[in-house]
Amino acid sequence: MSYRMPIGPIHPMLKEPINFIFYLDGEIIVDAEPNIGYAHRGIEKLAENKTWFQNLYLLEKICGICSSAHQGCYAQGAEYIFDVEPPERALHIRVMMWELERIHSHLLWLGVVAHLLGFDTLFMYTWRDRERVLDIVEEISGRRVGYSINTVGGTRRDVDDNLLNKAKKVAEFILEQTKYYEKVFTEDKSLLIRTQNIGMLSKTDAIRLGTVGPTVRASDVKRDIRYNFPYAIYEETPFEVVTFDSCDVFSRVVVRIREMYVSAEIVKWIAENIPSGKVDLGISPFKKPPVNEAISIVEAPRGELYYYLKSNGDLKPERIKVRTPTLANIISVIHMIKGHYIADIPPIVGGIDPCMACMDRVLLVDINKEKKVVMDKEELIRYSIKWYKKNKDIVISERW
Amino acid sequence: MGALEELKNKLSEKFGDKIKLSEDKRGVLWIECDVSDFKEILAFLCELGYSHLSTITALDHLEENKFALIYHILSFENHPKIPICLRTYINRDSPEIETVLDIYPHALVYEREVFDLMGIKFKGHKGLKRLLIPEDAPEDYHPLRKDYKIEVGD
Amino acid sequence: MLEKLKDKLKRWALRKSIWAYHLNTGSCNGCDIEILDAFTPRYDVERFGIKLVGSPRHADVVVVTGPITAKSYERVRRVLEQVPDPKFLVVVGSCGATGGLFQGSYNIKGPIDKYLPVSAYVFGCPAKPEAIIDAIYKLIKKLEEG
Amino acid sequence: MTWGAVLKDAFKNLFKKPATVNYPVVLTKAPEGYRGKIDFDVNKCLGCGNCARVCPTYAITMVPSEVTKLKKQPQIEIAKCVFCGSCVDICPTKALWFTTDYHISGFTKDELMV
Numbered sequence: 001m002s003y004r005m006p007i008g009p010i011h012p013m014l015k016e017p018i019n020f021i022f023y024l025d026g027e028i029i030v031d032a033e034p035n036i037g038y039a040h041r042g043i044e045k046l047a048e049n050k051t052w053f054q055n056l057y058l059l060e061k062i063c064g065i066c067s068s069a070h071q072g073c074y075a076q077g078a079e080y081i082f083d084v085e086p087p088e089r090a091l092h093i094r095v096m097m098w099e100l101e102r103i104h105s106h107l108l109w110l111g112v113v114a115h116l117l118g119f120d121t122l123f124m125y126t127w128r129d130r131e132r133v134l135d136i137v138e139e140i141s142g143r144r145v146g147y148s149i150n151t152v153g154g155t156r157r158d159v160d161d162n163l164l165n166k167a168k169k170v171a172e173f174i175l176e177q178t179k180y181y182e183k184v185f186t187e188d189k190s191l192l193i194r195t196q197n198i199g200m201l202s203k204t205d206a207i208r209l210g211t212v213g214p215t216v217r218a219s220d221v222k223r224d225i226r227y228n229f230p231y232a233i234y235e236e237t238p239f240e241v242v243t244f245d246s247c248d249v250f251s252r253v254v255v256r257i258r259e260m261y262v263s264a265e266i267v268k269w270i271a272e273n274i275p276s277g278k279v280d281l282g283i284s285p286f287k288k289p290p291v292n293e294a295i296s297i298v299e300a301p302r303g304e305l306y307y308y309l310k311s312n313g314d315l316k317p318e319r320i321k322v323r324t325p326t327l328a329n330i331i332s333v334i335h336m337i338k339g340h341y342i343a344d345i346p347p348i349v350g351g352i353d354p355c356m357a358c359m360d361r362v363l364l365v366d367i368n369k370e371k372k373v374v375m376d377k378e379e380l381i382r383y384s385i386k387w388y389k390k391n392k393d394i395v396i397s398e399r400w
Numbered sequence: 401m402g403a404l405e406e407l408k409n410k411l412s413e414k415f416g417d418k419i420k421l422s423e424d425k426r427g428v429l430w431i432e433c434d435v436s437d438f439k440e441i442l443a444f445l446c447e448l449g450y451s452h453l454s455t456i457t458a459l460d461h462l463e464e465n466k467f468a469l470i471y472h473i474l475s476f477e478n479h480p481k482i483p484i485c486l487r488t489y490i491n492r493d494s495p496e497i498e499t500v501l502d503i504y505p506h507a508l509v510y511e512r513e514v515f516d517l518m519g520i521k522f523k524g525h526k527g528l529k530r531l532l533i534p535e536d537a538p539e540d541y542h543p544l545r546k547d548y549k550i551e552v553g554d
Numbered sequence: 555m556l557e558k559l560k561d562k563l564k565r566w567a568l569r570k571s572i573w574a575y576h577l578n579t580g581s582c583n584g585c586d587i588e589i590l591d592a593f594t595p596r597y598d599v600e601r602f603g604i605k606l607v608g609s610p611r612h613a614d615v616v617v618v619t620g621p622i623t624a625k626s627y628e629r630v631r632r633v634l635e636q637v638p639d640p641k642f643l644v645v646v647g648s649c650g651a652t653g654g655l656f657q658g659s660y661n662i663k664g665p666i667d668k669y670l671p672v673s674a675y676v677f678g679c680p681a682k683p684e685a686i687i688d689a690i691y692k693l694i695k696k697l698e699e700g
Numbered sequence: 701m702t703w704g705a706v707l708k709d710a711f712k713n714l715f716k717k718p719a720t721v722n723y724p725v726v727l728t729k730a731p732e733g734y735r736g737k738i739d740f741d742v743n744k745c746l747g748c749g750n751c752a753r754v755c756p757t758y759a760i761t762m763v764p765s766e767v768t769k770l771k772k773q774p775q776i777e778i779a780k781c782v783f784c785g786s787c788v789d790i791c792p793t794k795a796l797w798f799t800t801d802y803h804i805s806g807f808t809k810d811e812l813m814v
Binding site: 036037041044045046049050080091205208209210211221223228230231294295297304306308310318319321323325327328330331371 | 424425426428451452453454455457459470472474477479483485489504506508509510513517530531532533534543544546550552
Binding site for chain 1: 733734735753754756775783786789
């Protein structure tokens with residue numbers, strides 16, 4: 001007897017509307033079908049109706065958490081199109097903003113995964129430490145989210161010395177905080193139960209299903225755009241690819257925590273030896289680019305971000321194609337979730353750090369008893385904790 | 401650049417005049433070929449190590465009455481630092497092309513997106529449904545086409 | 555007289571504990587993480603009794619973000635019908651108020667005030683958590699006067 | 701984590717300053733480079749309309765006025781503005797600038813700001 005369980009898009013587990021339809025055999029998930037498009041705002045069509053410089057601020061709004069990745073990738077692609085070389089100092093500032101954003105995006109994700117497993121205090125801890133990163137970013141760029149610091153041909157703001165010292169202090173703070181989180185996430189019994197050998201994605205499947213970013217590095221595949229296709233100044237920064245081989249949600253947690261070390265090191269390195277000089281080439285926003293086409297690949301916090309830009313010499317681009325990392329990881333979620341219980345849906349789908357996934361309104365349609373059970377996010381988490389306690393007599397938190 | 405020259409020679413002696421190779425300043429290899437043998441080239445490149453299909457871009461050339469389809473493939477293992485973009489053209493009136501699911505299984509979502517926004521059908525793709533636009537949208541509603549106009553301020 | 559007393563009591567009870575429900579109609583999640591920030595230790599709106607609830611059935615204030623995209627329009631309508639009656643809509647972000655950067659797109663069903671009266675706007679893209687708390691605080695004050 | 705570690709950590713937190721900033725009583729100050737509400741000085745303005753052309757959300761419309769040289773001045777609609785600052789950068793006479801006021805909230809949508 002198999003059920004068909006749609007998980008609705010509104011009030012999502014991760015604050016974003018997406019809809020999964022799970023085909024269940026009793027409690028085991030047999031198949032799943034993603035139904036995305038709830039956050040599709042037609043940005044590629046809008047980008048064809050705005051000028052090259054207006055698109056800087058449109059494409060930054062594709063995703064709030066990785067806005068600097070989108071804008072940096074677009075600015076880099078537009079620089080290929082305009083055939084200009086941004087000054088060294090601008091590249092250093094751009095990479096620093098990328099890495100600061102990767103740190104606060106990973107901290108945000110660690111909090112959300114802890115919340116999904118019912119561990120709310122850890123959610124509060126990680127988000128309280130994230131505020132330190134948001135403060136320094138707000139001082140550098142003028143706003144906590146959506147920094148719009150890049151422009152075609154460099155960056156719009158310069159960084160003076162005390163901002164660099166503050167960035168270095170934040171990087172040191174993050175280094176010793178991640179030691180604390182690495183201890184918590186790798187030794188805490190209740191987190192280990194819910195993350196180890198759940199959502200398995202073997203190395204060959206990861207390559208076959210084209211997963212990107214920390215999810216593929218968690219299956220022991222050495223793929224990182226900053227290492228394979230270095231861009232901006234990633235050849236000079238101290239950087240090594242972080243991989244882990246236990247191929248499950250636990251290894252995705254470890255990969256992301258260890259990546260925070262690498263990012264904090266890069267921010268410290270940049271704060272120490274950033275070259276002086278101009279920051280912006282000063283291209284006027286009304287300048288027309290030559291007829292050209294270019295691709296630009298950047299390592300966003302969630303994976304490889306791919307831009308294709310084409311210009312026909314007009315003030316407005318002819319085509320801008322954006323492929324976000326979560327679109328690539330959606331296929332592997334379907335593969336990972338087969339054979340698990342309903343209780344494992346939150347950690348697995350949360351595991352790929354979906355920028356568009358949601359799990360909140362679970363509608364369990366019991367076909368023979370015609371009983372509809374509507375559960376929302378809190379109840380789903382409580383249900384999974386109770387279920388673990390009843391079936392596997394594993395006590396996760398004493399609240400029940 | 402050693403790797404790029406070697407790759408170009410390997411391609412040209414295997415496919416000769418069927419492909420047009422060009423290279424831009426950033427070290428990206430652009431290949432242009434006919435619709436009939438684009439799958440053969442893709443399969444050859446896949447064995448060569450280009451195991452990751454990043455995305456499929458569809459361009460609408462309204463005046464020449466044809467669609468351009470660009471397959472962006474990357475190789476992480478043995479040909480570092482050379483992204484490849486394979487471009488083919490199909491007729492605009494009957495937008496049909498072979499699916500590449502047998503070479504790249506993860507093209508599932510990319511082909512659905514191109515079908516949804518541009519209206520190009522992929523022969524052999526079982527679950528070809530709309531991805532981003534609501535299902536009840538009219539059949540010929542493909543907003544990314546050049547003839548679908550939207551007015552945005554300005 | 556009894557009517558006035560009942561009304562005052564109801565308003566006093568509502569003012570003391572506003573339960574907020576976060577509704578994302580396809581936004582870029584910039585405002586959503588700022589709303590979530592308002593509930594984390596640094597800004598902590600639980601001091602005013604504002605609690606984030608999981609389901610629209612026990613919500614007083616619906617915090618809406620995002621221009622309504624075509625696909626999420628039907629679900630947004632169904633959710634807003636379930637919010638009990640003395641409900642207040644707080645729109646966060648300029649794309650919720652007027653479609654912001656996404657005006658004119660083919661997939662946007664327009665700002666939410668085309669369908670429902672909105673009681674408070676928080677502009678900014680994204681709005682700062684303090685601005686969100688300030689808007690809800692102003693809403694509470696306005697509630698007191700009635 | 702072993703039982704001891706939790707106690708040690710909880711004990712340490714007893715003496716830490718609370719992380720909460722009680723906002724409405726203590727008004728937190730945004731850093732000086734913050735991109736808050738846009739301010740505008742009409743007699744510096746030339747009326748050239750560059751800001752209206754460069755704004756990504758078309759929030760600035762040129763309104764006839766008698767103060768500026770070209771008889772036009774921008775009218776910024778806050779509800780549409782995304783505070784990106786391209787108008788502040790493009791203005792030749794620096795007639796537009798950012799204030800650090802982030803209380804941009806209201807009960808009605810049409811609090812236009814000249």
